[in-house]
Amino acid sequence: MSEGSEAILRKTPLFASLTETEMHALAPRVMKRRFQRGELLFGEGDACTGLFLVASGKIRIFKLSPSGREQVLAVEGPGSSFAELPVFDGGNYPAAASASEDTEVLFISRKDFQNFCREHPDVALKVIAVVGSRLRRLVGIIEELSFTTVRQRLIALILRLAEAGGTPSKEGVRVELAMSHQDLAGELGTVRELVSRNLSRLQAEGFLEVDGRKIVVRDMAGLKREQSAAE
């Protein structure tokens, strides 16, 4: 039965600082829901029903273009909340959310959360902080889309993975892509083919060793240079 709801609440920045009694007031309003890999939590433009917290798994927040392309705005893991905003301003969800693995989420209805915020003003301040970091991330995405090439974005993403979850080995840093090229393309704001091609090219240039979803970064320093290179 995985974890109790309270344990999860404790792990999310929004509610981490609540007292025992506050926690007990909140916990009964929380619903646990499960979603399977690929399932949609809500679509873009849906009316906002409440706040979500990720208990386990991963949620992709993304935009879908008319032609079917995806642009990922955020990937939220355990402890992250999302959809805070429409809860407050009453608007619709500005993007869609789907489970990229089997996922458990906690759900708090819009009303309950609003009331709770009114009674606990410091939670409102936390909301601002969370939304703030989200805003910074979006600005980062805009910067990347506007100023960099697919190649550079791909390199940046690999470097991030390598630094976060890479395991050093004799030949370089081993990285595992947890997703398909299709999904990778969504995160980079491009199409599958370009991911494939750029990956091949980076291998041909000797920066990487690619084997399916396993990548060995042979030359971190070189990649970092490529990131900013005007070629």
Add this chain to the structure above:
Amino acid sequence: MSEGSEAILRKTPLFASLTETEMHALAPRVMKRRFQRGELLFGEGDACTGLFLVASGKIRIFKLSPSGREQVLAVEGPGSSFAELPVFDGGNYPAAASASEDTEVLFISRKDFQNFCREHPDVALKVIAVVGSRLRRLVGIIEELSFTTVRQRLIALILRLAEAGGTPSKEGVRVELAMSHQDLAGELGTVRELVSRNLSRLQAEGFLEVDGRKIVVRDMAGLKREQSAAE
């Protein structure tokens, strides 16, 4: 001496709902500052010193690429506030701000604003609302950058201008560009030349009549069709 500070405070969503006494508490903490067209209020990465409110004029919030290209994130007019976020999370400004006309702003130091929010929790809720709409706009920019062409973005912008500030005439809707092609390029996330070319092309196709910064939209309906056309 233009307007009194309180009159301006009344016009900003953040403070519009304050009582007289609250307003009197806040007003003395507000500083009025002037900036000339082109002047920089702060640069990207600068430490955040406080909150700004636009009294008159226009402020561009933008990112600058290493190669000198601009990407505008927002243009704020009278009554808008900006830089709310770094005030809260204590981080640096994520983008630069400059005056795109001669501008008067009100400035509230970080400390004063934070204290004021603590004493007036409903202001914190307003901050969330303001930040929320900003977030939606950023998502909109990402969507445009990721899914549309320069041509489509240009069309969208012209249509927006036409619907907001256009004056209908016998030949079509007259629109005045309040900025150079250079600045337009910044808003669209591209370069001057492409703005120029796309504008010429739209004229050649009969959608527009262009004369310097004056544009006559001859065929609104047609433009709207072009916006989504796969060509």
Add this chain to the structure above:
DNA sequence: ACCCGGTAGTGACTTTGGTCACTGTGCCCT
């Protein structure tokens, strides 16, 4: 074994975006 659906790699091509280098134009200044 066989077929299938999801996933990857790639060649050939088109369109879009961006760069460079100029030219032209209008305006302000002295």
Add this chain to the structure above:
DNA sequence: AGGGCACAGTGACCAAAGTCACTACCGGGT
């Protein structure tokens, strides 16, 4: 009148992004 300056238009390129169509591989199913 002439010089300088910001701004706009454009031709010639080149590089990046995206599309289409196809092949191939892998891992389940039944």
